[in-house]
Amino acid sequence: MNWLTVAGVATALYVIAVGYTLGWSRTWSFLTTEPDLNEVGDFLAGLLAPLALVWLIAAVLTQRQELNETRDQFIENQKVVDAQLKTINAQNALLSLQHNQSVENAKQAYRLNLFDKRYQIYDKFIKFGELHERKDYDEASYLAMVNLSQEAAFVFDNSIEEWLDEIAQQIFDYNQFKSGNPLKIDHDGYGNSKVADEDRNRQRQRQYGEFTDWIKEQFLPSERNERFWHFMHVSDKAYGHG
Numbered sequence: 001m002n003w004l005t006v007a008g009v010a011t012a013l014y015v016i017a018v019g020y021t022l023g024w025s026r027t028w029s030f031l032t033t034e035p036d037l038n039e040v041g042d043f044l045a046g047l048l049a050p051l052a053l054v055w056l057i058a059a060v061l062t063q064r065q066e067l068n069e070t071r072d073q074f075i076e077n078q079k080v081v082d083a084q085l086k087t088i089n090a091q092n093a094l095l096s097l098q099h100n101q102s103v104e105n106a107k108q109a110y111r112l113n114l115f116d117k118r119y120q121i122y123d124k125f126i127k128f129g130e131l132h133e134r135k136d137y138d139e140a141s142y143l144a145m146v147n148l149s150q151e152a153a154f155v156f157d158n159s160i161e162e163w164l165d166e167i168a169q170q171i172f173d174y175n176q177f178k179s180g181n182p183l184k185i186d187h188d189g190y191g192n193s194k195v196a197d198e199d200r201n202r203q204r205q206r207q208y209g210e211f212t213d214w215i216k217e218q219f220l221p222s223e224r225n226e227r228f229w230h231f232m233h234v235s236d237k238a239y240g241h242g
Helices: 003-022 024-032 037-131 139-155 158-180 199-217 221-232
Strands: 185-187 193-195
Touching: 003 037, 037 139, 037 221, 139 158, 158 199, 158 221
Parallel strands: none
Antiparallel strands: 185 193
């Protein structure tokens, strides 16, 4: 409600009522016949006092109405802000959930990839042992084990790398020993060669066996499982090399 309009209407009605009650001619005659100023003052004070009260009340009510509207607008704005905050919080929660899911997916992918790489090395190790059950160790065997050790360095900790290096070194030492201490070969007179049956050869074969027995022991199921088994359960963190 517009209280100033109400005050204006009340003022108009009051003036009309006063004019009707006192009479317009009588009032005009009083004001134009040079009455005493005190009388004019008293007359105007009495006439305007109700109007001053009406406009004072209208001003107070108008101010109160504006304050109420301002308060209501503030409440509406607060509701809008609260709704926006809820939306932002919901979006942040969704983004956090998506981030956590992405991190978990990355961890799963890392675990699967790490397991796959480790299993490939484990499988190569087994096949290497199976191959040399029927084949002697040579330079190619040494190089294959060195390569396997280098691959293991990226997905296992130092213990596996050092163990494979130790096997590679043993193969290298075995080949060096064989090269420097070959077996004596005899010919049977028919163009066929054979290892000479003598104590020197038997001693060297025992020495060869000291090398190869240790190497073959590393490929026994009990030994390889003890070395590899706990690495088959992968975690989210890569193994350090410290």
